[in-house]
Amino acid sequence: MLKVINPATGALLHEVAPDSQSDIERALETAKTRFKSWRLTSFKEKGDLLRAVAAHMRAHVEELAPLMTQEMGKPIKEARGEVEKAAWCAEHYAEHGEAYLAAEHLPSDATRSYVQHLPLGPVLGILPWNAPFWLAFRFAAPAIMAGNTCLMKHDPHVPACAKAIEEAFKAAGASDGLFKALLIETPAVEAVIRDPRIQAVSFTGSARGGAAVAAIAASEIKPAVLELGGSDPGIVLADADLDKAADVLTLSRIINAGQSCIAAKRLIIEEPVYDAMAEKLETRLAKLKLGDPAEETTDVGPIARANLRDELHRQVEATIEAGARCLMGGKMPNDPGFFYPVTLLADVTPDMCAFKEETFGPVAVLIKAKNAEAAIELANDTPYGLGAGIWTSAERGEDMARHIEAGQVAVNGIVKTDPRLPSGGIKKSGYGRELGPHGIREFVNAQQVWVGPAQG
Structure with a gap:
């Protein structure tokens, strides 16, 4: 059984029976069958479907958002925003997918030569619990607009969210096989990845889980996209707008109770402004309300699971024992949840x-850097390379960005995911x-077409 614990209370929320082997087989075969016609569907029809899915979600925000609040503890005001952002993702690809996949004409010795972008087939998305709706649409919207069909294996702790996403597609008129939620436990995933009907895999989660998925997919010679953990640096230099930096870094660190891969986790502050920045951050963090995620006034909800909280507390205690100063927090509560x-x-x-490991919770760490060069060195001193933030002049920040080992860098702004980028x-x-x-082209066949006769 898939057992879901309400993280705000620690009580059992519900139990869901996982899909049977016959359920999985039916889902795989239906996805394969639906792909044969969906791949030939016009961009207009595909876009119309995604717009209808988005409209359904926008119309049912007050029903969908509480599912996240109950199953993984996201504060309700953040949960509403996530539903809206997921709808935006669907709308974005409905509007721009055709242009993103336009044929690319390249000169050669042919009369005409070009690359066209064709769908692959059923794509499997393996997703975590921390942003159930957004991550689902980040995976599915571009894949569907490209002409693929989707199977989604969501985290076992958010089954109601997973089913609600599937129902949104059904309510919008999607036929069987276009999008299906698989309610299965982790040991059953490998067989689905290896199934010959699955043509590609998208995985979001831990580095350990990503390594396992990548190895399985590679052994079957299937493409995979991996979005894994991060220990993102937020660099603040002496010439930065300290108040603005403190506002944004506070928000970045506590979104979803700090349970975000791209949250600013290691705050690297240039020495001349270190003490001032520490004071500004402490003042802002102290104002945040920790409490019931269903309440509108709550800023920080619970950690999603007890074992995750235990691991976070271990990291905090180990860091303090090694000599760090705890300016606030750091004590394990005795209350329920x-x-x-x-x-x-x-x-x-x-x-x-706390420097070496990813901290997945509302824990900010301050690191002093002698100068900008030292800040860059500290920022890159990590096995991760997801996102990074730099606070300084715009020109200086852009120059520094090329020296940061990360997939995305925000200069004087929050590191975030955006359907446009x-x-x-x-x-x-x-x-x-x-x-x-770039995202919509991950799961397509970039097919080269050469049309003769050859030219001299």
């Missing part, structure tokens, strides 16, 4: 746990890109 206080650790150094990582943060024109 999996809450963890907003925590600020200062004077963190590269040998400490590609997102993804390097190093142990994964490979491939999602979103923007």
Whole structure:
């Protein structure tokens, strides 16, 4: 059984029976069959469907958002925003998918030569719990607009979210096989990846899980996109707008109770403004309300699971024992649910746990850098390379960006995912890109067409 615990109370929310082997077989075969006609569907028809899915979600925000709040603890005001953002993703690809996939004409010795972008077939998305709707549409909207069909294996802790996404497609008029949620446990995933009807895999999750998925997909010679963990740096230099930087870095760190891969986690502050920045961050973090995610006034909800909270607390304690100063938080609550206080650790150094490991929770760490060059070195001193933020003059920040080892860099702004722009990582943060024109081209056949006769 898929057992879902309400992270705000620690009580059992519901149990869901996983799909049977016959259910999985039916889903795979239906996805294969539907692909044969969907791949020939016009861009207009595909776009109309995605717009209808988006319209359904916008009309049912108040029914969909609470599912996230109940199953994984996202504050309700953030949950509403996630539903809206997922709808935006569907609308974006409905509007721009055809242009993103336009044939690329290339000169050669042919009378005419070009590359056209053709769908591959059923694509499997393997997704985590922390952004159930957004991550589903980040994977599915471009894949469907490109002419593929989608099977989604969502995290076992968000089955109601998974079924609601499937129902949104059905409500919009999608026929069987276009989009299907597979409610299966992790051990059953390998067989689905290996099934010859699956043509590609999109995985979002931990580096450990990504390595396993990548190995299986590679052994079957199937393309994969991996969006994995991150220990994103937020660099603040002495010439930055400190108040603006403090506002944005506070928000970045506590969105979804800090359970975000692209959240600013290691705050690297240039020495002349280190103390001032620490004070500004502490003031802002102290104002945040930790509590019931169903309440409109809550800023920070619970950690999604008890074991995740235990791991976060281990990292905090180890960092303090190694010499970091705890400016606020850091104490394990005794109340029901999996809450963890907003925590600020200062004077963190590269040998400490919170610097070396990804912290998935409302824990910010402050690291002092002698100058900009040292800040870059500290930023790159990680096995991850997902996102990074730089606070300085725009010109200086753009110059520094080329020296940062990350898939995306925000200068004087929040690191975020946007349907208009590609997102993804390097190093142990994964490979491939999602979103923007790059994302929709991950799961297509870039087919070269040469038309003769040859020219002299």
